[in-house]
Amino acid sequence: MHTNPERQVHELVDHLFRHEAGKMASVLTRLLGFGAMELAEDIVQDTLLKAMSVWKIKGIPENPSAWLYTVAKRKAIDTLRQQHLHSQHHSEISDALKSEWTLAPTVRQLFLDNEIEDSQLRMMFACCHPSIPYEAQLALTLKTLCGLSIAEIANSFLTNEDTISKRLYRAREKLREEKISLEAPIPAKLPGRLNAVLHCLYLLFNEGYNSSHPDQLIRHDLCSEAMRLCLLLIGNPVTNAPEANALLALMCFQASRAEARLGEDGSIVLLKDQDRTRWSRPLIEKGKYFLEQAAEGDEITDYHIEAAIAGCHARASSFEKTNWGDIEELYTILSDMKNSPVISLNRAIAIRYHVSPEAGLKALLAIEGLQQHYLYHAALGDVYVDVGDLAAARASYERALCLTSSIAEKKLLQFKMERLA
Amino acid sequence: MEKYMFIFIGGDVSHMSPEAQQAHMGKWFEWVKKLQDQKRYASGEALLPEGKLITGPKKTVTDGPFAESKEVVGGYFVVLAKDMKEAVEMAKECPDYVLGGVVEVRPVMKFDM
Numbered sequence: 416m417h418t419n420p421e422r423q424v425h426e427l428v429d430h431l432f433r434h435e436a437g438k439m440a441s442v443l444t445r446l447l448g449f450g451a452m453e454l455a456e457d458i459v460q461d462t463l464l465k466a467m468s469v470w471k472i473k474g475i476p477e478n479p480s481a482w483l484y485t486v487a488k489r490k491a492i493d494t495l496r497q498q499h500l501h502s503q504h505h506s507e508i509s510d511a512l513k514s515e516w517t518l519a520p521t522v523r524q525l526f527l528d529n530e531i532e533d534s535q536l537r538m539m540f541a542c543c544h545p546s547i548p549y550e551a552q553l554a555l556t557l558k559t560l561c562g563l564s565i566a567e568i569a570n571s572f573l574t575n576e577d578t579i580s581k582r583l584y585r586a587r588e589k590l591r592e593e594k595i596s597l598e599a600p601i602p603a604k605l606p607g608r609l610n611a612v613l614h615c616l617y618l619l620f621n622e623g624y625n626s627s628h629p630d631q632l633i634r635h636d637l638c639s640e641a642m643r644l645c646l647l648l649i650g651n652p653v654t655n656a657p658e659a660n661a662l663l664a665l666m667c668f669q670a671s672r673a674e675a676r677l678g679e680d681g682s683i684v685l686l687k688d689q690d691r692t693r694w695s696r697p698l699i700e701k702g703k704y705f706l707e708q709a710a711e712g713d714e715i716t717d718y719h720i721e722a723a724i725a726g727c728h729a730r731a732s733s734f735e736k737t738n739w740g741d742i743e744e745l746y747t748i749l750s751d752m753k754n755s756p757v758i759s760l761n762r763a764i765a766i767r768y769h770v771s772p773e774a775g776l777k778a779l780l781a782i783e784g785l786q787q788h789y790l791y792h793a794a795l796g797d798v799y800v801d802v803g804d805l806a807a808a809r810a811s812y813e814r815a816l817c818l819t820s821s822i823a824e825k826k827l828l829q830f831k832m833e834r835l836a
Numbered sequence: 837m838e839k840y841m842f843i844f845i846g847g848d849v850s851h852m853s854p855e856a857q858q859a860h861m862g863k864w865f866e867w868v869k870k871l872q873d874q875k876r877y878a879s880g881e882a883l884l885p886e887g888k889l890i891t892g893p894k895k896t897v898t899d900g901p902f903a904e905s906k907e908v909v910g911g912y913f914v915v916l917a918k919d920m921k922e923a924v925e926m927a928k929e930c931p932d933y934v935l936g937g938v939v940e941v942r943p944v945m946k947f948d949m
Contacts, residue, residue, distance in 0.1 A: 427862070432854035464850055465884065467857050471864035472844075472882040472911045564853030 427475055430636070432463055434643075435480055436562030438531050439487045441538040444559070446491055446512070446525060449541065450591050452559070458494065462487045484526045492522050535560060536651055539644060540608055543615040544595055551586035552615045553622075554579055561640040571622055571634060573820070609654060613662050613718065616641045616648075620666050624673070633673055642666050649705075661709035661718035667702035668725035671695040682826045687734045699729045720749045724761075739769035756784040760791055772801035789818035793828060805835050837916040839878065839944035840923040844910045844930070847937025863931035871915060876926065882911040914944065 428434075436459050443455035465486055466479075476482040495512055511521040524530060542555040550572075557563040557571070565583070569576045623637030645663045648654040675693040678684050706722050724745045731737040746762035759782045767775020776798045785791035796811035809832060816828045849857050871877040885908055887900040917923035920943060927939045 427858065427865075430855065430858075432858040436854040460850065463854055463857055467849055467861050468884070468910055469882040471861050472868075472880045472913070474865075474868070562854045564856070567853055567855070 847932030
């Protein structure tokens, strides 16, 4: 404890409370049943409060996680005894909870490491259930699995706490009404469900990497949560699908650039101007590894293609040496797979570097459906600069400026406009 | 050096997210570390919010919580300070004031006078 000089002040692992909150909530929800999700969260909150009040005075125990689990286990056993919750919940463990002889051992069993991971996986599939809307899936994942508070979630999505609370409430009601249990889906249903889970993690990562928050361009916490959960999927043989590996590869490649992407004053540094020595080599290597793993199956998903594109950038020693031909081709494949104007936008940018600015401009002007998107107008502005039409460039940058809420993006656009003068 | 007791009252963190709770706890660790490094920290205990209350000549036993959460004693430190003035300055570094927490500073009575 405090008297041991070898123990440091900041010894407590970063985000320990948040991560353990997510783990405990998953295990407790599995124990108490999905209908009792709020009760599980109350137990988690009580457990953390107890830790907080004791640790702050007595210091950090030898094994903080084990300490938390011991408290949570006791509270769970008490709750199960008092409320006879087991009489109304259906799961693979409900029989074991009915008898006093097996109750405590069952609770203890579920708090073992591998079972915790299993509970988190089940929770992920439940939170990303296709019967609830995507925004609600995200909110529920962030709240339950990532241990974020309602205020923090509202903050990430630029909305108010009320909206998030309502979203969570409706989602939980839906899960309760549909009697969705924390069972891992049977293999036949797995692909469909896995898609929802992967999509949720993809959105979570993007929200972190391209934060819509005005002050924070990159929310590293959201990115690392998405990667952590994706790694959990890959660690389990049932969910270790090629597309999960492809998604993780994509995340690794993107995350490798996170540091270099932010200037000292919090502004964006464009891919073209990034100091490539600041890219994280270990993450790029991990990205390559997972992309190789992703090649196992016969199916190619959009995550494969996006990861391959991100990998092209990661492999290039300079912006000029980027293989724009490959990137254009990959974007063409991607736009055949899913018709999205944002993909066409990226393809047009690749054409600009691979073919010519004029060809890029032509491709950009052919895109429909991005008139309200700042990235489209910002890209148009850049290409107009390259073809020498400064008046059109200025007009495009001004349009883009009106359409973004991010302070960093605004700064970048203003900088570009000043450069025109 | 004289002994002083810091009694910590209130300082509710139940509305905070796990992340914010951990951050607040970090401030406590820093404070305790500082007191220890200066050899001012003698001992301390944390008190759980639950408990019993025994009152009156009939020794009536009732369940806690005793009062509103803002009045609950959460724990105490015994510290070493030159005088009350210095003890108060030390107590001012408790991280709980922003949460509405209160610290009572009491000199520990000496019997070997």
